[in-house]
Amino acid sequence: MRPSGRAPDALRSIRLDINVSKYAEGSCLAVFGDTQVLCLATVEEKVPPFLRNSGRGWVTAEYGMLPRATNERTEREASKGKQSGRTLEIQRLIGRSLRAVIDLGGFGERQIRLDCDVLQADGGTRTAAITGSFVALHIALAHMRKLGAMPAMPIKDHVAAISCGIFQGVPVLDLDYAEDSNADADANFVLTGTGQIVEIQGTAEKKPFSDAEFGQLFGLARKGIGELVALQREAIRKAG
Amino acid sequence: MRPSGRAPDALRSIRLDINVSKYAEGSCLAVFGDTQVLCLATVEEKVPPFLRNSGRGWVTAEYGMLPRATNERTEREASKGKQSGRTLEIQRLIGRSLRAVIDLGGFGERQIRLDCDVLQADGGTRTAAITGSFVALHIALAHMRKLGAMPAMPIKDHVAAISCGIFQGVPVLDLDYAEDSNADADANFVLTGTGQIVEIQGTAEKKPFSDAEFGQLFGLARKGIGELVALQREAIRKAG
Amino acid sequence: MRPSGRAPDALRSIRLDINVSKYAEGSCLAVFGDTQVLCLATVEEKVPPFLRNSGRGWVTAEYGMLPRATNERTEREASKGKQSGRTLEIQRLIGRSLRAVIDLGGFGERQIRLDCDVLQADGGTRTAAITGSFVALHIALAHMRKLGAMPAMPIKDHVAAISCGIFQGVPVLDLDYAEDSNADADANFVLTGTGQIVEIQGTAEKKPFSDAEFGQLFGLARKGIGELVALQREAIRKAG
Amino acid sequence: MRPSGRAPDALRSIRLDINVSKYAEGSCLAVFGDTQVLCLATVEEKVPPFLRNSGRGWVTAEYGMLPRATNERTEREASKGKQSGRTLEIQRLIGRSLRAVIDLGGFGERQIRLDCDVLQADGGTRTAAITGSFVALHIALAHMRKLGAMPAMPIKDHVAAISCGIFQGVPVLDLDYAEDSNADADANFVLTGTGQIVEIQGTAEKKPFSDAEFGQLFGLARKGIGELVALQREAIRKAG
């Protein structure tokens, strides 16, 4: 039995709210149950040094968590003077995931930076960040296209992410914190709209797991990501 | 004429939304027009070293701004590895302001930490942070009191803050960013519910100003803070 | 009764010694009783990025305190690896105060940097730093003018600063450390030679204070700053 | 055709040299072709704060790369003043992988720290580090056991790691740098001696990949890890 009472293959209540920022070129508040991640896209008219004069653009991400986004307050990274390994690992993952579905040659020498800030955390912040960032990025690119920056949308496919895990022996979808902190194993799946693999990160938290178990998690992820992609389509349609 | 069309002595539309966090002991989202500051109070069962075994508590604050809270994105302080002078100055001000109305001897050897994070900035973030933090702090203390941590509320008075400035020669209340960035002078006033002075910070941005002008700014501040204190009372009443 | 035996409206013994550095383009050792602040002006033939190709110059300041400038040694900021919030706040104040009386369009694309280093601290280091920096800056500008860098002195007025506070219920001028550390409230005033306001920073250290008390502090400050400006004039006259 | 001429399912020439340090309690130089990683185990008679008085121990890892371990020199992390996101991500992975096969309750309140330093890098440094660290850890635990620190070896299974990837459309085992930098996709597998999954990290470097391709990579990994575990057994046997 899951602490939330959800069925093993049930997502939490998901919302992808658009246009939540007065300033950002694209914005999406991704809400997965009690997890809230604000995803803001900023278009910059310059690229990192390794791309100068290449005619290509870049997509990157930064991730942060408000100190009291969690039940136990964590120290503010700006005050500690450095970002944790966990933060750096997550923001690298978000950037890689988005770049996998974007045609970097299709929007000029520009950088789009996604700021993913966790306002409240109840498990699955990285998957909410990827799922919401895709929407914010799509809106920012559509905005640029309307301004004439490029002839066509440089997006090859959707990308969304979800976690799965083995909780009390049962494979379940979309772990909340109560599950995540007690799972035997968990895995984050980042898939495209057509079901291709972008990233898989599976970790045995308590004990190693088998091929068969991994297969079950993968199956749950496919189902969940199908639902997330449908929600992304709806959010993008509303954004016009 | 103000860019927003407001009368010189008119506040922006203000909201002090309570209980906006699942975890924090006290919370308030302070909204001053397009400025949004999330104020979360965390109760910690320990005090800074200089207060150990003193029987006294402490109230402190941290301030941060999301990178794209502003029109031009600013670099993430966690990524730069240090907080700016502006950030440190503001969080010191918030802490001092709150301590001025709290009986630090009245809630045991505990620290209450206010995290003030600017989700969106359109001028006046420090005054919104002080005004909202008082509400979050009040809720946290009431919560502790219900748990039996102390016999009476250790709050001596309200505290709220507002900015005023001279814009195109006219003294105006509650500057938004369009005004703030072009003001001849501005001043932040932190006053108590009974109108006593907690902090005054007046600065000639473009040219020195006179006693008379300073007096006019002070008068506007009194009016605005009266209205803010009324909103605080209502928010606290709702919180029960 | 003040610990020093001074009358409530009496400054400490003040000295503004000029030409105390072999190298700096302008220099002044500001001595306020036992407080000693070395103010050295450096002329740099470049401006910060935001002023490049603007035809305008910049004036900025840095502030530091020797570790044993105080009764209790404080840790060396260079060794800790960062400047404290207090340091950053003070150096921002010094820079703003000086820029308020300088015509930044009148000395070309140059930056003048004021290094204010506290050799000994007994209260009032920021006000001594502002008062002495004005003299060092004046000498540096006069030096540049003699070299033909500009046709006229780009100085619109004097600027000087003093602290006042309520000590044992009595408003007093120019707090020393014994007073400052026990004041009910204190305020720093930065005024021009003609009595205009540049900066006011009033803080209730122990309890909020009233308009009337604030008015008394302001009156003391006017008197003190009048005396400081007279001393500045004399120092500048000696410098030739 | 692989740049090295290897068959798609062929490992590079592998060596796990033991007892390569005069000081470390356990040591192994893991050589995968031209990749050399020195793995040194240090036993510390204390645990991290969260384990004090728990009766349990901890295993952790740090990872570094000599500046000229690579063809293009990279800046020294000690000189830059911080470890990169990549470094933090890898050392977290090594620590998690080792802990998955160790009984943390079986060697007292001690920490064993693995220092994995890359002397030369030609792809696969993280997998060499995991594979060699297991040997160094085993030797250190055997050493402690001989000293009477515990009655039995607290090791539940072997753990080893290998990379696989899709290079020019062909799934291949144990990527060297020439392959790694041009792979369409790659994946790191960390498996136990009995073939259970500890970690899987799959990434689409150039384009998303399919389930079937992922399955082929997994198959190659099983084969390679079988061979690595055999080499580990031999190294441990030699160590006595």
Next chain:
Amino acid sequence: MRPSGRAPDALRSIRLDINVSKYAEGSCLAVFGDTQVLCLATVEEKVPPFLRNSGRGWVTAEYGMLPRATNERTEREASKGKQSGRTLEIQRLIGRSLRAVIDLGGFGERQIRLDCDVLQADGGTRTAAITGSFVALHIALAHMRKLGAMPAMPIKDHVAAISCGIFQGVPVLDLDYAEDSNADADANFVLTGTGQIVEIQGTAEKKPFSDAEFGQLFGLARKGIGELVALQREAIRKAG
């Protein structure tokens, strides 16, 4: 011919002014020509961790230079966020030199910290710092002894330091900046009052030098240090 017109074996005009601080337990302003180093001794009632419960004390030093102590302003180390290699090297030298003549077992578990801050630099700042710090340390120890902290002075000998160098082919004593920046070779000598060697640091700045040249530098240093020790004795005698 030396730029200053001094004879090859002539020191600059030297002053060791005592009691220049209101707060420090011992103080000395060491003036070597235009070089001025403020040496302040602070007595701390604690020792570094490696000496706890050893019954022994410690003497250490920190070194800093005001940004405009030199002709070209150098960036403030507190602002850069780290001390340079040169700073760390000099402060380690000062500490070692003082410890060589102090009986660390003779003043209890205390640390005496010498802050050596260069107010103005014209060559020889490290030698002035050592020479002046010895005086400040002596005064602080005498002060402690008067308070009954120990029965006898724990000082075994004087220690003083001077630089020598080969300038335009001629061995000269006590280099000023004009000489130091153009010397073929230079050496810093730290000797005791009885002429024993504490530290020697010889460096070929432009070209390697011979034994014979080194011997000449050593001879000059003996003469100079004899004079410095006499000045130290006089300063200490004045201090009572």
Next chain:
Amino acid sequence: MRPSGRAPDALRSIRLDINVSKYAEGSCLAVFGDTQVLCLATVEEKVPPFLRNSGRGWVTAEYGMLPRATNERTEREASKGKQSGRTLEIQRLIGRSLRAVIDLGGFGERQIRLDCDVLQADGGTRTAAITGSFVALHIALAHMRKLGAMPAMPIKDHVAAISCGIFQGVPVLDLDYAEDSNADADANFVLTGTGQIVEIQGTAEKKPFSDAEFGQLFGLARKGIGELVALQREAIRKAG
């Protein structure tokens, strides 16, 4: 009697292994008994800012020690976020020593950077680093010359280094850690192939020492460096 049983004037077993890196333009593993220092030379096609457009090159060095190179593990500098004073001091010494025998005008506007990483430490790491770096630098320059970067080798002489010390009253050559940590005094000598002085660093570790003792140390150093230079010649000859 020396702990190692060596005669007072005997070096440890020394090896200078060349071509130990797949990537570096020059490489040498310097082995002095149980001390192992990997010296890798990297040629960079740019110079530090102060040499731009000067037609001159630069030689510099960085030094690091693996955390478990020593009997007691030391914290990783990359993880602490800064290099120690000892590290900075040693790498400055290595760079100065090499530059003393190189014609910086003879290899164009290039920088050669020596990375000296201590794999295992048993005393004398800085002297092994200098001695090995000279070989690595020579190989890198010969490599550049073969590529036609310059007509002649810009090397004026050999440079090598050795430590000496007074151990249990006896002057001895090439201290190992057991001696170094208990020496009364020690000195590092950096000499050229023709016996000229490049650097001398003598330090009284326990008590000041005399001229005569210093002379004996110098004599031992001459003998040891003669042997090291012969080994360098042989290594360079092998490198071709």
